[in-house]
Amino acid sequence: MSALRYRWVQALVVLVLASLVTAACAFAPLYVRALDQAVVATTVRATPAADAGVRILSFSTANMHVTTDYQHQRDLVPEALKPALADGIPSISVGVRRLPLAAEPEGSLLWRAGLCEHVRMTSGTCPNSAGEIAISADQARVYDQAVGSTLEVGEWDASVSRVEVSPQATLTVTGIYEQVPGDYWFGATLTGAAAGKLGFDTMLTPEATLVNAVRAPAGGGEVYWAEPHQGLDLPLRPDQVTADNIARLGAVAKDWIAYPLGVSRYGSDASDAVTVSTSLPAIADAAAASRGQARVTVPLLMAQLGLLLCTVLWLVLVGAADQRRGEAALARLRGRGSGGVRSLLLRETLPPIVAGVPVGLAAAVGLAAGARHTLLAPAPPAEFPPTTAYAALLALLVMLALAASSVRRVARAPIADLLRSVPAGRAKMVLGLLEAMVVAAAIAAFVALVTGAVRGPVGQLAPTLLAVAVGIVAARVVPALLAWLGGMALHRGWARAATALLHASRRSATRWLTPIVTVAVAIVVLSADLFAVGALNRQHRAAAETGAPTVLDLGSRDLKAVSDAIRAIDPTGTSITPVVTIDPIGSGNTTTIGVLPDAFSRIALWPGADPKSLAWQALRLPEQPPLEITGTSVSYAAKLPTVDFTSLDPDAQSTALSPALQIVDAAGATTTVPLGAIPTDGFQGRRSATIPCAQGCRVIGLGVSAPLGAAGMRGTLILSDLRIDDHPLDLGTASTWRPSISPEIAASDGAPGALTLTFANSGQTEAFVVHESVPQVLPALTTAPATPAAAGATIGGYLVDGSDQLLTSAGPIAYVPGGPARAALVNLDSLLIRGWSGRGSAKLTAYLSSSDPSAVASVRERLTGLGIPVTGVRHPADLERTFARSGAAWSLKLTTVVGGLALLTCAVALIVLIATSWRSRSRDYAGLRMAGLTRRDVGLIAMLETVPVVLLAGGLGLAAGLWSAPAALPMVPLFTTPSAIFPPDLRTAYGPSLLVAAAALVILAVVAALASRYVARRSRLDRLREAA
């Protein structure tokens, strides 16, 4: 105890270090746990309520008892899920069709518990008795159903296909509803069909309408609806989903989805009629993936810190033992033996170590609380998982082992050695055996990591092990270097520098200081690099996956209108450009993306890629200009010698066929215009017809059209002197028309001004030669997965109208900003040639070069003004935020804690080392003062003695950090799931790393300078004491 009092500073330092070691160990499980909770909470919150919740749907075909009653549905919920689900919202719906049956629309009747609270009645009242309904405003308008009117319906369903024999009802409209959006509706949209005249919107009705008996068909008494669809929507209670139960919830939900009525009834009719849907399994999977990643990154980071802390603690303990050589000698002299010496030494270091454990544990809890609030917003609940206690225990055991090993040397030394005071070591370049082994092992571990031979704990320690190796070697090299520099300085006559350097080279503190600063700076650099690479990747991936600083989702399905509007807003294509994305029908096929090459290459974001290097010139349009016509009538001369039929059946032989034009009208619709019937038994003369081209059309095909069901025919049609509204139209030569193989048709040149079509339609109604302005094979820039193996080979693509189009790869592209992995980038204008008829699955977007809200708002306003509604606005920052709220990103945020603690540890070690060398330093400085140097000079020498060492060692640490970061990075997950298009960019972030390293070096240099100045100041006082 008196020893503790005597060396209280040392005891305090040991206590602080012990608590830091404990804190580093105990913090990891606390943080991982908090991170688990945050991941689960965020994933749950990010999932739409309708998806996260459980939806049970059933219909009654097979088993009335199981499926018709939502009470039974409630019983199906597995016990394990019940606590996590709120009270279910039951619903019943019945598909109906208006009577009398004609081309009348279908719709559905829906009851949902409490629905009246989730709609606004714009007129009338919410229905409350059997037979009453509320309808949407669109339906009322489009189908002319006023409040108070009645509606006759019959049940209509896939399984009740004959409406004549299905239950019927007379419904009275009591009100017009407007859906109030909210989680209540579980993602259901009630309206939309009526507006497009596609059918009734959902009609709302009380439960009685759907469960009471209704009219049997043909006036035959009463029946019940045959196929009411029962639904029970159980919202998830987010507060009931935790890191502990999510895995179980996910597994139970997964089983339940697979076997809604249990395994025993799998495959029965009844279970086929019940479906359960929820994304709980997906949430569980995402949470598990995130947790797995945290378990890689967090230990990786904490291991570096732990290694540094243990090294520093060990050095301090060894220093403490060394300081007590005298006492150890006395103990041996009094017959205590080496065991007695060991316990004597440990009695001084163990109490602060043991005391440090609870302090460190408390610090870890505090640190975790801070991290929860600052790094993991919104803060997950405070918890104390048992692993924290185990981690603290582990820390204690490691520290006890360190303490035991730290006293070994002194305890084992012969008394004679202990009695001698330690001679000042000379700067030796030669490594000790132990050091050489540590260096070899560290380098081996690092090489194994770089070559990918190790992962796991060894791999995680490897980065710092490398720094340790560098530090140990540096501890030998730096003093020698300082001695050499000192010699040089002496030679030049720089007395102060020489004195300082020579002192530093002799100082044992220098040898300890070097590896610590090296390791600490390496950790700081590694942390900074991981942090920066993580942030940069999130930013770049968000940019690549969003596509542009701002992406507007457009509510229009008219590519021409959109591209015209955008060209009107920005004719030069510098700030906004249209992008059309046409998804393939099947998965695994190529998505066609149409862009305006120049504008797109300027406006889109291309992180990690160079748009200028792409083969844009290959996306040219066909050279043939389109054949445009304007007018309402067409006349022409035709000659058709008798055609041959493939069938001898006279009934199948058509008596006429008609020449036809394939046109794209002003609205963008592709249509076939027959140009008047011509007898098939030989004809020569003029014909005329009307064409829908008052606003202008583009001719894309020329051919023949035969009546439906006609037998195949073979013949030659010669067209000439074609006039549109009496203006002659040159059809061009045969080379402007591309033949087709099936049905077979080709153009050839006849007399000047005449075009001969030779056809063999083999039964198809239409056969066309295609105008050369319509590309046959579209050149595309293709991503690697979409590029065919053989050069020049074609791949299937899609046009905006959903029809197939052959594409060839005209060049590679790393990725299409905002596109999927398998994408072909084509010229948007070449897609426009065929027009757009609203089919297919094309998405229209506008890419903006600016994310400035006012610029976005003004573009949005102008687009809306031009009739193009904007349905969504996306920025890379939104996506980046999502990436940042993941286990991977949160784990990486820990680099700030680790880097900071490494710096702090190093600063503490610096102060301790400088302070423990105080006695020898102040003796030296006192000597210098007596030799006549001024106080200033001595202060300067004191600083010169430590600061260069710190800077040298720090420089080595920087090198070690920059060297080990690329080795560590492949181990670190940056995202929960890898990007489909943006490969992680693991290159060292030199800028941030160097900046942080520089800051760290400045801080350490200042600490070293202040500490040595303080020691220098006290040198006079000490000299007096030594003399006494």
Add this chain to the structure above:
Amino acid sequence: MSTATPRPGLGVTTVGLVHIYRSEGSDVAALSGVDITVRPGEVVGLLGPSGSGKSTLLALLAGLFQPSAGKVFVGDRDLAALTESELDRYQAVDGSLMLQGARRNLVPYLTIRGNVDFARQHAAKVGDEVPTTQEVVDLIGAGEIADRPLSELSQGQLQLGALAVALAPGPGIVLADEPTSALDHAARDRILDTLLDVNRRSGATIVIVTHDPDVAARLPRTVTIRDGRIGGEGRLGQEYAVVTADGFLPLPLHVREGLPPGTLVRLERDGENWRLVPEAGGLPGGGDDVIQ
């Protein structure tokens, strides 16, 4: 005064003791054949010039390390044959070494009482009977300084403390390396008195290394070490040369001045005495030296 029965003094016999310090550059022969016998309860001073090997001999007697050759017997123990724990016990209880320089014997942050405790504790554990701390403090008459911090004590008081520590286990032999150097006369006498008093009272054997002729004069027997060998003996200040086991006779320094190396001498018997006669034609003025 002591409740513990005093441990009987331990005799010492060394046979052909050689010690060579091996260090990086060169080997130093600190002792080159020392035969010395100290009877139990005897008080012996070790004299000799600096670097002659006095401290080395003391360390060997204390069992701090093993001699390069030769044997050390203390009491009935052959120090070289002891196991580690036996050696620990010897150092804890029987053989007490007092290092040169008072501070080196004291744990800096303990008082004299604390230091005596520190030394006593282990001895009490392994030894049969050990005086109490108070007894030791009283023995050296250090009651009033026993509880003061060491930093407040004078050099003499510190030396007294170091002596107290050495006496703590009630040892059979006290090996004191220059206990009186750097002390004023009063302090020196006090230390010496205490040592002689302890010897008288408990019968402990005492070996004192000293440079001080005044101290040497008060000791009943002195042994002079020279170049790692026994160079002479003294009895209460009177110097004698000693014939070694193999028949050599090291000449005292002052005699050597008159007889440079290479001088031929004859030994002649003269009744009870022996006469040492340099060969004629030798050095001028060569007188007759008598050896008793």
